[in-house]
Amino acid sequence: MATPRVAVSRPVTLSIDIGGTGLKASVLDRSGEMLAERVRIETTYPCPPGALVQHLSELVRPLPRWDRISVGFPGVVRHGRILSAPHFVTTKGPGSPVDPELVAAWDQFDLAAALQTALGKKVRVINDADLQGLEVISGTGVELVITLGTGVGVAVFSDGVLGPRLELAHHPLRHGRTYNDELGDAARKKVGNRTWNRRARRTIDTLQALLFPDKIYIGGGNACRLTGELPANATIIDPNAGILGGLALWNP
Secondary structure (H helix, E strand, O other), X not given: OOOOXXXXXXXXXXXXXXXXXXXXXXXXXXXXXXXXXXXEEEOOOOOOHHHHHHHHHHHHOOOOOOOEEEEXXXXXXXXXXXXXXXXXXXXXXXXXXXXXXXXXXXXXXXXXXXXXXXHOOOEEEEEHHHHHHHHHOOOOOEEEEEEEOOOEEEEEEEOOEEOOOOOHHHOEEEOXXXXXXXXXXXXXXXXXXXXXXXXXXXXXXXXXXXXXXXXXXXXXXXXXXXXXXXXXXXXXXXXXXXXXXXXXHHOO
């Protein structure tokens, strides 16, 4: 006897988390439940816009049918267009030389329109830290999201409203070195987890003093590497928040 087909709660959202190290995706039903195991491929370099769109198209091909698409991108995004793409303008990935041709190619690139053409459904694109925040915030008070991965991401919400994009990753943090220089994955591998942890906790304290957030959410692939005591208002979030937040991007 055939197994009855379970009705899927639509609309189904394809949620894509673009990272400097990996590209990840899954599909969510209208309640936010993942309908399939997350798929992932390595981010390859050099990565001009057309190559990224092609890689994402291949990544999501095995997933169940979707009705709309949410994308988190590690850079400044405005109305679906890319204003900065710090990982993707490099020749061999984060830490390698910047290619002026890639800078020009990514400048104002309409990623939402390109993916809509490639995948055939409406697309919304925002910064990846912002997308993670949409999944975890309570909507009350000042809430800070910090992502620790290939680079460093920051998002600030006030009573559930997303503030202007802060590219603190490229702001000097210590001795003229940026947040990315001090806390990115390349730095962690170079100095070791112990020193990296000390830097991370100091940075969290610095942001605490700057913003006085009611809550701090720490995500990204390296959040699990944090050790020691964190502030009482800080929480390590689900590593899949960058995908799960895709549903909230379509909420009214």
